[in-house]
Amino acid sequence: MAEEKKEVLDNLRRAIYEYNNELAVESAKKAVEIGIDPLEALDIMTVAIREIGDAFGRGELWLPDLVGASDAMQSAVPVLEEEIKKRGENRESLGIVVIGTVFGDIHSIGKTMVATLLTAAGFEVHDVGVNVHAKKFVEAIKENNANILAMSALMTTTCVEQENVIKTLKEDGIRDRVKVMVGGAAVTEEFAETIGADGYDPTAPGAVELAKKLVEKA
């Protein structure tokens, strides 16, 4: 079993490095089949894709490499997300979350992971997608009567948009109705405080714990 698990996790990692969608899906299915914690499987791929991103940042890889790695990851993620949701079925509703990636930013993988884990933990989650305008966040909060807004931003150029959304919530008079949590690779604890968010976490499981705390405090 330990050998098999190691092989499956190695294959998941390899699938990201080799931009191999088929291997990614096959290995994700195998992971579920042999009972590997889907979070552990997601972690392995997250580390790999960040390494690809770092190499891109250093100019050693190119945009098609990012696209290839992210395609492979996005092929496998739904298989693992289905398992995460299954494991979390029948939980009572903890709160209503609107989640999205901010305007100017199309990175979706981390945001979707957070949405999945929140759903599995028992939150009602409304995922408004990527490249989301401040006004659209406001509409979604009102429409769904949400008590948490979760925003993702992956780039230094787009994390400032999180501040703009908070400003828009204030202008619309609904800032007090929602707890705002922020995350994504470009965001730090310090930045979150500066822009007046209610919480930040660097991981998806941490985002769930944060959401629970924020709801308790409300």
Ligand code: B12
């Ligand atoms: C995959 C990827 C892409 C894919 C995205 C595909 C998709 N559908 O998402 C593609 C190829 C499309 C892409 C495009 C671009 N990318 Co890109 N991309 C990445 C890469 C390699 C990985 C991102 C990722 O999915 N990580 C895995 C997930 C699981 O991690 P995560 O998103 O951080 O989420 C975790 C936590 O942050 C947290 N979290 C996430 N959201 C939230 C929300 C809340 C509320 C909380 C609490 C927590 C939380 O939980 C998650 C799980 O642990 C990163 C490198 C990196 N280090 O992040 C570059 C990176 C983000 N990209 C970068 C760039 C520059 C671009 C492009 C501009 C490239 C170009 N020249 O066109 C475009 C941008 C287009 C746009 N307008 O958005 C830069 C940004 C640099 C910067 N500092 O601003 C990075 C850092 C690469 C680099 N080193 O240069 N990219």
